[in-house]
Amino acid sequence: MDLLSEWSIKIAEVSVPEEVDLAPFFTEAFIEGGEEREQLFQQNQSNTEGAAGLVEGFAIFPWILRGITAGAQLLFQVLSSENVSRFITAINDSLEIKEKLTPKQNPRELPGNPSLRQNLQVLPDDPYKPLKQVMDIMSFELQESGLSVDEADLVTFRVVRALLEEPSSASLFIKKTLIV
8 A cells, every 4th residue: 555545544544434445536636636636625515504514425535635735834844843742642632631521423423512722722832833723724624614613623633643643654645745
């Protein structure tokens, strides 16, 4: 399995497990660019708002890729930092609190709960500022897909944690997704 497929699957497993099988194809289309990439996002624009939120059937993974590339420069800074272990601890602590209060669910089904963002924002800017910024950028991109702030934050935290667990390999994945 190549690096792109491996990371696509890892990221999907921790964030949108129902999209694991399609994640490598989404990544390939995303990197291809042009019309291939545009089609990944057109599916979401045709969804309508229902009584319980967005209608099921749209893919979140392309939006994760968009968030990763939007925050790429900060992600490189975070992944190459001497504070990677501190960043992982901060994310794990926030997720642990969140997951104790909410059973692991599909991010589309989360009820309103204590905010992950609040847990991260109380950390001092030194050394956490780049981490906070990348989390904001990625979460914003996911919100553009129609996810709520809480849903987008949960997906973002899970994705960034996966990237931080293998920073050198994650950096290579990000570099390859930037080749357009």
